[in-house]
Amino acid sequence: MRRILVTGATGQIGSELTPALRQRYGAEQVVAVGHRNMPTESLRSGGPYAACDARDNTALAEIVQKFNINTIYHLAALLSVAAEKDPQLAWDVNMNGLQNVLEIARSHGCGVFHPSSIAAFGPDTPPINTPQVTIQRPNTMYGISKVAAELLCDYYYTRYRVDTRGVRYPGLISHIALPGGGTTDYAVEIFYAALRKRKYTCPLKPDTRLDMMYMPDAIQAAMRIMEADSTKLLHRNAYNITAMSFSPMELAAAIKKKIPEFTINYEVDPIHQAIADSWPDNMNDSAARSQWGWASQYDLERMTSDMLARLAAKLTA
Numbered sequence: 583m584r585r586i587l588v589t590g591a592t593g594q595i596g597s598e599l600t601p602a603l604r605q606r607y608g609a610e611q612v613v614a615v616g617h618r619n620m621p622t623e624s625l626r627s628g629g630p631y632a633a634c635d636a637r638d639n640t641a642l643a644e645i646v647q648k649f650n651i652n653t654i655y656h657l658a659a660l661l662s663v664a665a666e667k668d669p670q671l672a673w674d675v676n677m678n679g680l681q682n683v684l685e686i687a688r689s690h691g692c693g694v695f696h697p698s699s700i701a702a703f704g705p706d707t708p709p710i711n712t713p714q715v716t717i718q719r720p721n722t723m724y725g726i727s728k729v730a731a732e733l734l735c736d737y738y739y740t741r742y743r744v745d746t747r748g749v750r751y752p753g754l755i756s757h758i759a760l761p762g763g764g765t766t767d768y769a770v771e772i773f774y775a776a777l778r779k780r781k782y783t784c785p786l787k788p789d790t791r792l793d794m795m796y797m798p799d800a801i802q803a804a805m806r807i808m809e810a811d812s813t814k815l816l817h818r819n820a821y822n823i824t825a826m827s828f829s830p831m832e833l834a835a836a837i838k839k840k841i842p843e844f845t846i847n848y849e850v851d852p853i854h855q856a857i858a859d860s861w862p863d864n865m866n867d868s869a870a871r872s873q874w875g876w877a878s879q880y881d882l883e884r885m886t887s888d889m890l891a892r893l894a895a896k897l898t899a
């Protein structure tokens with residue numbers, strides 16, 4: 583029986599992963615752990631809820647013990663733009679938070695899911711069809727913390743046999759929780775703006791192509807890799823996974839097909855642009871496909887239709 587703890591449960595991924603895990607494994611088996619953000623009523627009342635700093639060993643270990651946890655989804659982190667605003671805090675939360683989780687996992691026999699990102703690549707990485715194993719020299723604090731996290735998880739697996747697993751997510755698009763300080767956030771904001779104001783000002787250049795994914799695919803990946811046969815996971819902490827690749831101009835065109843009066847203009851933000859320019863256009867995810875059956879469901883067109891329909895319903899309500 584899985585007894586799961588989710589850190590960063592109030593964030594963009596946690597807000598959807600926690601209910602999905604509760605549905606799959608039982609509401610009482612999944613403890614949502616928030617931090618400073620107020621949890622939504624459904625997160626708090628849908629199963630056990632606690633709040634603590636992911637770096638706090640005593641508090642986190644107490645929750646793990648109290649609920650007899652055997653699997654930790656560790657999502658608490660600072661994302662790319664937030665990390666560039668406070669690199670010291672980003673290193674502290676992203677690395678010391680992770681090491682705390684890994685130490686607790688080691689002493690309590692837990693498996694750990696920890697997501698990496700396209701940010702683990704850098705300007706020297708081949709940007710098109712980015713291989714599973716390639717140059718990783720990122721130039722952002724977020725990216726540096728992601729490469730270090732992939733390696734730290736590998737270390738805990740080989741040295742201590744902690745069952746660590748992870749994927750390199752592209753930018754994630756969702757209609758439930760707003761994203762929390764990333765470079766790819768524009769691909770969510772644009773939908774809110776299209777529905778509310780019929781226009782959007784984009785912080786990236788029109789032709790900035792990035793790897794992207796709709797949240798249902800991201801949730802499916804997080805659950806599927808944790809259920810995969812451990813012996814088949816040759817790249818266990820850092821699988822490239824992808825679903826679609828587009829530029830702001832192409833996303834705007836897809837939205838315009840549904841909302842003809844929609845317009846986009848561009849006011850490029852140098853921090854967003856420099857980060858985006860250092861990331862892949864699209865990753866090669868053949869290792870994830872062959873080793874644990876990864877497959878995406880949503881392309882640009884299907885994601886755009888679903889986002890607009892669900893967000894319109896939410897904004898009307």
Ligand code: NAD
Pocket residue numbers: 589590591592593594595596616617618619634635636637656657658659660661675679697698699700750751752753754755760761762763764766
């Ligand atoms: P998010 O910013 O929406 O949520 C992160 C959560 O971490 C927030 O709820 C915040 O309250 C919490 N947090 C911050 N500092 C904390 C601390 N000291 N202790 C405890 N909690 C703390 O992020 P997300 O989009 O849900 O991302 C989750 C994970 O997935 C991160 O590791 C991120 O790098 C990774 N990822 C996300 C994306 C994406 O597009 N969303 C893409 C690639 C990888």
Ligand code: AKB
Pocket residue numbers: 661662663699700701724751752753754763764765766767
């Ligand atoms: C960000 O833009 O920082 C995240 C990510 C791709 O890791 N969405």
